[in-house]
Amino acid sequence: MTLETFLTETKSSLESALTQSFQQGVSDELTSAIHYSLLNGGKRLRPSLVRAASDLVRAPDGLWLIPAQALEMIHVYSLVHDDLPAMDDDDLRRGKPTCHRQFSEATAILAGDALQSEAFALIAGAEALSPRQIRDMVRLLAQSAGARGMVGGQMIDLASEQKTLTLNELSDLHRLKTGALISASLQLGALCHDSVDVEILARLARYGDAIGLAFQIADDILDVTGTTEKLGKPQGSDLAAEKSTYVKLLGVDGARSEALRQIDCAKNELTALKLGHDSMLWQLADYIIERDH
Template identity: 55%
Template sequence: MATLTEALDNGQQRAEAALHAVLPDPALTPSRLHEAMRYAALTPGKRLRPFLVYQAGALFGETGAALDAPACAVEMIHAYSLVHDDLPAMDDDDLRRGQPTCHRAFDEATAILVGDALQALAFRLIAEAGLVDAGRRIRMVEELARAVGSRGMAGGQAMDLAAVGRQLDIAELEDMHIHKTGALILASLRLGALCAPQAVSADAQAALDRYGHCIGLAFQVQDDVLDVTGDSRHTGKASGADARRDKPTYPGLIGLEESRRFAAELRDQAVDALSPFGAAGDTLRSLADYIIQRDH
């Protein structure tokens, strides 16, 4: 069995090859928009969400090309969210993944259109995914739409903006991050499962959902920790940005060490959720460790 590092590298290479194939060619009009879309989607990154699509598919017996469309779709949605998140009206960031943010590399109007176009392309890819039957494609569109809308990622971003300068309690902070970060992570797993040759049982889906909920929140807790402790050379973005913007974070609310303890607790819960899958869940178990140990 491949190590987690090998599996992550393979997933990253597979996702990037698939993205290269489906993103518009800059030679096509409007060339500047297409160039910017590729810049935003292909900037080096972990490709965690496509990896979750691939791993959830493999957990239920699907490893083939049927997974590539949803893997590209979730990464395009993630890239669009980062482009818009970085805009002056949102977090006003100059650096993303160690490179100038999209609105700095191009311009603000182009960055807005990049997000619009990437989101549209993501849904088109799923709608046209011929290797998956029409009924499951509709369910995939539903899952992704729910994850990115007002009750998912966009809603979480709105909650985040409204929380600047306010003191949230732990339940409010968790709810915000379940929407902002966790919803797309959970959707990535669900989309992979929907590509399986056979329908996934309710019990298996519930176990996978529990895992997704725990790693989604753990990912955000670790992000908050890295905003305090991380080196911008590793994280690819300015450290301490949340504190400068007076944004609520786990370290700000419960302290750094308690945040680390909470992330470890979520990791343990995620690992426990995978018990019904036996050895087939080992890569996802290792991923839960990686999420709280990463330095970027």
């Protein structure tokens, strides 16, 4: 299977499942805001990583959709809240008005809250998962999304505006803000097998950590070299916000070199797992830095 086919099939299966969510028990306004954000396109990279890791450990077919949906709900909730005036104050997300611009700030906050809660309810109520899988997935997702992961990174990011961070400080920030959920994607996929080898989990976590940094570096480069049309948000927004970025610290060429170094680190983990260039995880690593948005 080609990477393009894999990504297309993953996105189609995921969005079909997500469309069925939040159909009952909530107000029309809240449902509209949730679906507006949840189904607003995107690369669906994290669900693709969940599926690829699940395939690697030969987990039961289709089981990856459970943690993939939950992970995407967490990711989308973070974007809805990130866009709010109190945080990044963005007007566009993937070329469309952000949730709080389309609806209201209060509705956007509640939509994000609902997505976060539903993510854990989805895993906890999954009859196809064993009690141990549910426990491990819920714990991993909570830690990766919370103060020791994504939210902790967001707090550091807000505190770092208009400051110049060192390369180590910037990497630490993005290991939490961006990398934690990407690393969790791989581990959640592997946990779809009820007796996954701990070495495989550890190597996938390190692979995820490396491609998470590479992903952020690629974003920093695209913020400078991309177009508003392709990016779906104003080009140069990080520069305008006076944020520390890899491009600001290393220049475009230096940032590209660092991204390639991180991808090499990720591929070393795959080599240790005896995966080669034709494996989906290898192709996804290359996709991380070759994308144009």
